Amino acid sequence: MSALFDAIATGAHTALSPTNLIYCFGGVTLGTLIGILPGLGPIATISMLLPVTFYLPPETALITLAGIYYGAQYGGSTTAVLVNMPGESSSVVTCLDGYAMARQGKAGPALSIAAIASFFAGCVATLVIASFAPVLANFALEFGPAEYFALMLLGLVAAVVLASGSLVNAFAMIFLGLLFGTVGTDLNTGVERFTFGIPKLVDGVDFVTMSMGIFAISEIVVNLESVQERTILKEKIGRLLPSAEDFKRSIWPIVRGTGLGSMLGILPGGGAVLSSFASYAVEKRIAKEPGRFGKGAIEGVAGPEAANNAGAQTSFIPLLTLGIPSNPVMALMIGAMMIQGITPGPQIMTAKPDLFWGVIVSMWAGNLMLVILNLPMIGIWIQLLKVPYRLLYPTILLLCVIGVYSVNNATFDLVILSVFGVMGYVFVKIGCEPAPLLLGFILGPLLEEYFRRALIMSHGDLSVFVRNPISGTIIAMAAVLLLIVVLPSIRKKREEAFQE
Amino acid sequence: MLKRTAVVFGALLMLTASNAVAWSQTKYPEHPIKMIVPFPPGGGADVLARMVGQKLNERWGQPVVVENKPGNAGIIGANEVGRSKPDGYTLLMAASGAVVANNIDRLAPVALVTTPPYMLAVHESLPVKTVAEFVEYLKKNPKAVNFASSGVGSASHLAAELFMGLSKTQMTHVPYKGIGQGVNDLISNKVSVMFGPPQALLPQVAAGRIKILGVTSKERYPLFAEIPPVAESVPGFEAVGWYGILAAAGTPDDIVKQLSDATNAAIQDPTVKERMNALGATPRPGTPADFRAFLKQDTAKWAELLSKVEATK
Numbered sequence: 073m074s075a076l077f078d079a080i081a082t083g084a085h086t087a088l089s090p091t092n093l094i095y096c097f098g099g100v101t102l103g104t105l106i107g108i109l110p111g112l113g114p115i116a117t118i119s120m121l122l123p124v125t126f127y128l129p130p131e132t133a134l135i136t137l138a139g140i141y142y143g144a145q146y147g148g149s150t151t152a153v154l155v156n157m158p159g160e161s162s163s164v165v166t167c168l169d170g171y172a173m174a175r176q177g178k179a180g181p182a183l184s185i186a187a188i189a190s191f192f193a194g195c196v197a198t199l200v201i202a203s204f205a206p207v208l209a210n211f212a213l214e215f216g217p218a219e220y221f222a223l224m225l226l227g228l229v230a231a232v233v234l235a236s237g238s239l240v241n242a243f244a245m246i247f248l249g250l251l252f253g254t255v256g257t258d259l260n261t262g263v264e265r266f267t268f269g270i271p272k273l274v275d276g277v278d279f280v281t282m283s284m285g286i287f288a289i290s291e292i293v294v295n296l297e298s299v300q301e302r303t304i305l306k307e308k309i310g311r312l313l314p315s316a317e318d319f320k321r322s323i324w325p326i327v328r329g330t331g332l333g334s335m336l337g338i339l340p341g342g343g344a345v346l347s348s349f350a351s352y353a354v355e356k357r358i359a360k361e362p363g364r365f366g367k368g369a370i371e372g373v374a375g376p377e378a379a380n381n382a383g384a385q386t387s388f389i390p391l392l393t394l395g396i397p398s399n400p401v402m403a404l405m406i407g408a409m410m411i412q413g414i415t416p417g418p419q420i421m422t423a424k425p426d427l428f429w430g431v432i433v434s435m436w437a438g439n440l441m442l443v444i445l446n447l448p449m450i451g452i453w454i455q456l457l458k459v460p461y462r463l464l465y466p467t468i469l470l471l472c473v474i475g476v477y478s479v480n481n482a483t484f485d486l487v488i489l490s491v492f493g494v495m496g497y498v499f500v501k502i503g504c505e506p507a508p509l510l511l512g513f514i515l516g517p518l519l520e521e522y523f524r525r526a527l528i529m530s531h532g533d534l535s536v537f538v539r540n541p542i543s544g545t546i547i548a549m550a551a552v553l554l555l556i557v558v559l560p561s562i563r564k565k566r567e568e569a570f571q572e
Numbered sequence: 573m574l575k576r577t578a579v580v581f582g583a584l585l586m587l588t589a590s591n592a593v594a595w596s597q598t599k600y601p602e603h604p605i606k607m608i609v610p611f612p613p614g615g616g617a618d619v620l621a622r623m624v625g626q627k628l629n630e631r632w633g634q635p636v637v638v639e640n641k642p643g644n645a646g647i648i649g650a651n652e653v654g655r656s657k658p659d660g661y662t663l664l665m666a667a668s669g670a671v672v673a674n675n676i677d678r679l680a681p682v683a684l685v686t687t688p689p690y691m692l693a694v695h696e697s698l699p700v701k702t703v704a705e706f707v708e709y710l711k712k713n714p715k716a717v718n719f720a721s722s723g724v725g726s727a728s729h730l731a732a733e734l735f736m737g738l739s740k741t742q743m744t745h746v747p748y749k750g751i752g753q754g755v756n757d758l759i760s761n762k763v764s765v766m767f768g769p770p771q772a773l774l775p776q777v778a779a780g781r782i783k784i785l786g787v788t789s790k791e792r793y794p795l796f797a798e799i800p801p802v803a804e805s806v807p808g809f810e811a812v813g814w815y816g817i818l819a820a821a822g823t824p825d826d827i828v829k830q831l832s833d834a835t836n837a838a839i840q841d842p843t844v845k846e847r848m849n850a851l852g853a854t855p856r857p858g859t860p861a862d863f864r865a866f867l868k869q870d871t872a873k874w875a876e877l878l879s880k881v882e883a884t885k
Binding site: 118119122126213214216217257259260261262271272274275390394395396397400403404405406407408410411413414415416417418419480481482521525528529531 | 615639648750755771847850
């Protein structure tokens with residue numbers, strides 16, 4: 073234990089130096105801003121800033137870039153709550169209940185609870201990294217393709233729970249998401265699927281582009297149709313801070329979300345996005361009145377917000393302890409280290425303790441800055457609702473276009489954005505919810521990848537999925553969950569619950 | 573008054589004179605240069621582009637703007653440079669995979685930057701110490717050993733195919749999305765073999781999770797002189813990656829020459845050299861003609877191998 077304190081002291085020495093504190097502050101502020109702006113995500117921002125870090129010492133560079141990443145998780149919820157547009161892919165879930173709360177005049181409490189949940193999760197996750205990073209990294213290594221497949225399957229079944237409307241619609245949207253996920257080059261054979269000979273589709277459809285189109289663009293179009301809703305939002309802003317009742321409802325979802333996020337964040341691929349979806353599904357499943365979800369349940373904001381922030385933070389574990397990136401942002405971090413002449417790998421912790429512990433301690437400092445930065449800002453963000461839509465919407469549209477373009481520097485992505493914008497509008501009109509579609513889109517390709525890889529390794533033996541204790545257990549859980557959802561008697565009860 | 577007029581007149585004269593020089597031999601570069609990296613930021617090509625770009629900027633005083641245009645294993649970005657105006661203001665920092673038979677004619681090789689070797693790594697539990705022992709082990713256990721690659725047709729896949737073909741052995745191919753994922757499963761022994769870049773593999777050797785059996789260069793590589801080449805046990809085996817700068821076909825020879833000279837100087841700069849070493853590479857200066865010959869040989873070799881692999885499927 074004293075070794076841990078020594079290590080944290082080493083880290084504090086690095087992280088709390090004036091220069092690093094200033095860069096950390098700069099990082100989290102920039103992160104918050106790009107989180108708020110729809111479309112412009114941490115990937116685009118970090119890649120634009122990568123050349124600048126060339127001129128900074130390695131610790132400072134990583135502290136800044138890390139700050140941008142978890143800062144974006146804080147900011148992403150703001151636009152999700154206020155205008156139903158996810159600023160970040162991991163805040164897609166926050167739209168569901170956060171926006172519903174905002175329409176009831178409870179945008180203030182929704183934003184506050186999101187910031188508080190993120191802060192709590194950030195602190196716990198930092199502690200988790202500091203004390204268990206090496207152990208957890210080895211745990212993640214135990215996960216082979218069969219285990220990942222089982223986990224993704226469970227996630228996909230849970231996606232049905234996400235929908236608050238018709239079950240048939242939810243299934244349809246998941247399958248549509250799976251279909252979109254197949255666009256691109258097949259990993260195992262190199263054959264192109266559904267690319268129609270368009271070179272830009274060879275790498276598949278980009279998640280940012282898709283979610284921007286379906287959420288942001290369609291939201292603008294839908295709102296332009298109805299004049300009434302605009303006035304409702306203008307009048308009611310309500311209180312800023314959550315009530316005692318809100319806190320009581322949120323405590324356990326925050327704790328559970330933090331736990332889920334910390335676990336899922338370590339695993340490559342899923343990370344923050346999956347953990348926020350998972351947290352929402354869990355909260356809805358164990359809630360006494362699941363019918364409140366999707367209609368402004370504060371638990372549906374608190375849990376996922378805690379989960380995505382915890383997940384964002386623990387996704388640093390494989391990077392810092394094994395030198396292996398668990399998501400594209402971490403791959404950029406590796407690039408940042410290599411620019412500095414540092415080879416990421418298991419030796420980082422012992423060879424560069426200043427860097428390792430410095431980054432960890434800076435995460436805690438950064439989280440503190442973020443909550444201080446965000447809570448007083450809520451009053452200002454709420455004023456955004458007063459901005460006339462004729463100014464707000466063109467601005468958002470412009471930002472979406474810039475954000476989407478900046479991912480690949482490709483104009484073709486804007487065409488895709490428009491296509492999904494139209495699609496999102498149609499979905500709203502026919503009463504289909506987009507969240508299950510996005511989850512299907514994220515999980516589908518992973519599901520296929522791990523399924524086929526497990527079979528290659530087992531030489532075609534299907535029993536590998538159930539023989540293995542971890543994957544066997546998860547698949548059993550998925551099967552039980554599926555039964556609960558589709559059994560007719562229970563389904564009837566489920567629909568009754570929504571009637572309330 | 574007269575004095576002042578004289579000064580102004582003199583200054584005007586000087587301006588005209590310098591203008592005359594500029595007109596007579598259109599100076600290159602006279603505005604910023606764009607260097608397209610056809611891969612996502614943070615990878616080897618990106619890091620090299622930024623290092624070389626900075627040196628070109630110091631030399632010419634014109635900024636070199638690095639732009640990432642990832643997609644289709646680098647082909648999208650390479651094609652874009654192929655379609656650009658052949659004036660030397662749009663360059664490509666390519667790597668193995670981005671330049672293929674389809675676009676090679678639309679590109680003008682400028683300078684090879686480096687040809688880093690790959691390494692043959694196996695999980696530490698595999699009971700072999702040398703490439704010869706490994707070949708023997710594979711012959712006793714045909715198809716039982718899995719190897720990881722960063723995708724179908726990637727350098728890590730083709731190196732393994734070439735190895736199997738020359739050593740007459742068989743392994744099972746497990747493709748991944750990128751080197752990182754493959755290394756992840758290699759260190760946890762989900763797969764036992766991988767041909768990969770040194771900077772991804774060596775840290776895991778230090779941690780005692782994997783061992784390196786050989787380098788893929790024809791001869792010992794100066795940076796890793798203690799590691800024997802695979803070719804010592806499997807004659808004829810050579811599978812190096814490459815990074816190099818290309819421009820659009822039709823770029824004037826004198827501009828290509830200037831770019832080539834500047835690149836050669838940049839990669840031999842001590843700080844650049846040191847950072848390249850950290851990436852597991854040493855500079856490989858040469859003329860545009862050398863690069864053209866290298867590319868021709870390299871693309872032909874892999875195209876032949878690929879068609880063989882596809883024929884056996």
